Amino acid sequence: MMGAGDDDALDLSVELGSLRLRNPIIAASGCYNRGAEFGRIMDVAAYGAVTLKSVTREPRLGNEMPRLLSTPGGLLNAIGLQGPGIAYFLEHEAPKLAAVPSAVIASVAGFSVAEFAEVASRMDGIPGIVAIELDVSCPNVDAEGACFAEDPASTAAVVEAVKARVTKVPVIAKLTPNVSDIKPVARAAEAAGADALSLINSLRGMSVDVDRARPWLANRSGGLTGPAIRPVGVYHVWEAATAVKIPIIGMGGIETGRDALEYLMAGATAISIGTANFRDPLAPLHVGETIAAELRKRSFTRVRSLTGMANPGFAGARA
Amino acid sequence: MVSTPLLEAAELISRERVAPGFWCLGFRSPEIARRARPAHYVAIDLPGTFSVRLPLGIWTARDDTFTLLFREWGERTTRLACIADHEPLSIIGPLGNEFSLPDTGKRAVIVAGGIGVVPFWLLVRELLAAKVRTTVVLGARSKHMLVGVDELRALGADVKICTDDGSAGTRATALDLARELAPPDVFYGCGPPPLLRALSEHANAAGIPCQISMEETFGCSMGTCWGCVVPIRRGSPQAVGYPHASDEKREYDFARVCVDGTVFWSREILWNR
Ligand SMILES: Cc1cc2nc3c(=O)[nH]c(=O)nc-3n(C[C@H](O)[C@H](O)[C@H](O)COP(=O)(O)OP(=O)(O)OC[C@H]3O[C@@H](n4cnc5c(N)ncnc54)[C@H](O)[C@@H]3O)c2cc1C
Ligand SMILES: Cc1cc2nc3c(=O)[nH]c(=O)nc-3n(C[C@H](O)[C@H](O)[C@H](O)COP(=O)(O)O)c2cc1C
Ligand code: FES
Numbered sequence A: 001m002m003g004a005g006d007d008d009a010l011d012l013s014v015e016l017g018s019l020r021l022r023n024p025i026i027a028a029s030g031c032y033n034r035g036a037e038f039g040r041i042m043d044v045a046a047y048g049a050v051t052l053k054s055v056t057r058e059p060r061l062g063n064e065m066p067r068l069l070s071t072p073g074g075l076l077n078a079i080g081l082q083g084p085g086i087a088y089f090l091e092h093e094a095p096k097l098a099a100v101p102s103a104v105i106a107s108v109a110g111f112s113v114a115e116f117a118e119v120a121s122r123m124d125g126i127p128g129i130v131a132i133e134l135d136v137s138c139p140n141v142d143a144e145g146a147c148f149a150e151d152p153a154s155t156a157a158v159v160e161a162v163k164a165r166v167t168k169v170p171v172i173a174k175l176t177p178n179v180s181d182i183k184p185v186a187r188a189a190e191a192a193g194a195d196a197l198s199l200i201n202s203l204r205g206m207s208v209d210v211d212r213a214r215p216w217l218a219n220r221s222g223g224l225t226g227p228a229i230r231p232v233g234v235y236h237v238w239e240a241a242t243a244v245k246i247p248i249i250g251m252g253g254i255e256t257g258r259d260a261l262e263y264l265m266a267g268a269t270a271i272s273i274g275t276a277n278f279r280d281p282l283a284p285l286h287v288g289e290t291i292a293a294e295l296r297k298r299s300f301t302r303v304r305s306l307t308g309m310a311n312p313g314f315a316g317a318r319a
Numbered sequence B: 001m002v003s004t005p006l007l008e009a010a011e012l013i014s015r016e017r018v019a020p021g022f023w024c025l026g027f028r029s030p031e032i033a034r035r036a037r038p039a040h041y042v043a044i045d046l047p048g049t050f051s052v053r054l055p056l057g058i059w060t061a062r063d064d065t066f067t068l069l070f071r072e073w074g075e076r077t078t079r080l081a082c083i084a085d086h087e088p089l090s091i092i093g094p095l096g097n098e099f100s101l102p103d104t105g106k107r108a109v110i111v112a113g114g115i116g117v118v119p120f121w122l123l124v125r126e127l128l129a130a131k132v133r134t135t136v137v138l139g140a141r142s143k144h145m146l147v148g149v150d151e152l153r154a155l156g157a158d159v160k161i162c163t164d165d166g167s168a169g170t171r172a173t174a175l176d177l178a179r180e181l182a183p184p185d186v187f188y189g190c191g192p193p194p195l196l197r198a199l200s201e202h203a204n205a206a207g208i209p210c211q212i213s214m215e216e217t218f219g220c221s222m223g224t225c226w227g228c229v230v231p232i233r234r235g236s237p238q239a240v241g242y243p244h245a246s247d248e249k250r251e252y253d254f255a256r257v258c259v260d261g262t263v264f265w266s267r268e269i270l271w272n273r
Helices: A086-099 A113-123 A152-165 A183-191 A227-243 A257-266 A283-297 B030-035 B075-081 B120-129 B149-154 B174-180 B193-206
Strands: A014-016 A019-021 A025-027 A049-055 A068-071 A074-077 A103-109 A129-135 A171-174 A196-199 A203-206 A221-225 A248-250 A270-273 B006-019 B022-028 B041-045 B054-057 B065-071 B088-095 B107-113 B133-140 B158-163 B186-190 B210-213 B229-233 B252-256 B263-265
Touching: A025 A283, A049 A086, A049 A129, A074 A227, A086 A113, A103 A113, A113 A129, A113 A152, A129 A152, A152 A171, A152 A183, A183 A196, A183 A227, A196 A227, A221 A227, A227 A248, A227 A257, A248 A257, A257 A270, A257 A283, A270 A283, B006 B030, B006 B065, B022 B075, B030 B065, B030 B088, B054 B065, B054 B075, B065 B075, B107 B120, B107 B174, B107 B193, B120 B133, B120 B149, B120 B186, B133 B149, B133 B174, B149 B158, B158 B174, B174 B193, B186 B193, B193 B210
Parallel strands: A025 A049, A025 A270, A049 A103, A103 A129, A129 A171, A171 A196, A196 A248, A248 A270, B107 B133, B107 B186, B133 B158, B186 B210
Antiparallel strands: A014 A019, A068 A074, A074 A221, A203 A221, B006 B022, B006 B088, B022 B065, B041 B054, B041 B088, B210 B263, B229 B252
């Protein structure tokens, strides 16, 4: 098996703010832990970076069962941010990050601006964490439960508060597709100091159990992910790429190398794979090989040359 | 013990419709067959449109082949039933922990509901080899949903059958039948949650150790998505504990069925948390 970075003639490295990754392929938050589980059957180093599950201030037990439903081309989930909370994370999980064979991006979730700022600042400078992603798709308890990322001002407030306290690593704002126009949110995040954007998070969805005449998920609604949502993701990345100069990590339904190329050409600098790991744990290897083949086919030497290629309105820096 | 899984291409070598809507498929995969222990399962990638891997228990394993016994539940199991002959499928396995065995000379009673029979071929083979006196009580809604009986009897197991409608064996539930037997040293259970819950309560009340193989909807099958959890007594070795959680009165933690299970002791499972 040839890893994505093994081809000497090609430069697969990308830059997200001050962060340089050896290849543009990232494991998405909530789908991969630290990689140890999938490491039992494959080489996690195929990923340029691994994004950890979002961490909140307090421990959270998450939602009731069932939390999942396999749907056509996708997966509906309502995990409810189950996790140990920041104190346990720092004490028990952070020390294990040195063993991860890829760069590690931490993820923070919160229910208030203050929570985001506190948790993110406690992660700043922790050895092994190269960037902090903000899962701003959570409900804001200070604004009657409205989702931060659906509102430009709330998104900006979170990013600004975090940037004021996180000084050592780049901050990535992860946006929701549950908006009719992503450009104002993307611009607000950029203006507030975000070093990069991640999009998309899961698409809100629901399934009804017809036999029992009630919602299938215990949480009623959930987030749809997987190839079913890919066109939505590509669209939002395309739109955001016309609105901001900062790099974009594109995701949503990436399963194959061609899917990744769609995102890169629409304007993404890097891409993430989440749900596809649940079918093909070797997806990052296949994606890397296809990207390399595409570069050779086009006589490009750097993956950065693909970014925004298909998008005439691309506002970022052309390689 | 947690398994050491492999990602393998396994070739479909046999297919049998064992009852309406029930299939037994054989695969050649020497390493998965060799590593399979009682209660292990595999996660199967189905060709075609995307879906997450389908988890299915390993039914039999001999030499370089293993079989799966499953019902057509929905999309993926229906697709699996009509996979082309000799098609190589990408399979991850074996996955999950395993049943533990009692000492030689002890008595075991296995309680299975319907397709919940799956983990018990491997277990019965082990128990009989370890000279544990074993009775299997197998219940189903009706005769045509009773599968696996012949294969278990072929191992030499004492198999008692029952159906809800009396169309085969006694008209009773598997637990009713199991209660009539002399109390064993250990119970094993797999099947629909109401049966497992009733079995757990019976075993716990009688002070008999009982191991349950649980089921939930799976996403990753590898322990990364947190979609498959069950409430477990707080502090149980299988629970993923959050020691300084603020709600100190909470009695439960969660465990992931896919990697911390699928087998749990009945005393640890908090059915009505
Ligand atoms: C570790 C493990 C081992 C297993 N072993 C076996 C085994 O050996 N044999 C076996 O037969 N099964 C087994 N199962 C169960 C099997 O994996 C599940 O039933 C699986 O969901 C079937 O996938 P599917 O795509 O065919 O059906 P799915 O589409 O996932 O549907 C599963 C069930 O949910 C129902 N359902 C789905 N969506 C809805 C909805 N919107 N409203 C109402 N109902 C809905 C379906 O009707 C069906 O009954 C096992 C499960 C686990 C976790
Ligand atoms: C089970 C599951 C859990 C997730 N948990 C998180 C999370 O904690 N934080 C987050 O920012 N995104 C989370 N996501 C969203 C993914 O990171 C990703 O944005 C989304 O799944 C789209 O990509 P995909 O189609 O490749 O999975 C989760 C997704 C899944 C399937
Ligand atoms: S199925 Fe993903 S953690 Fe168990």
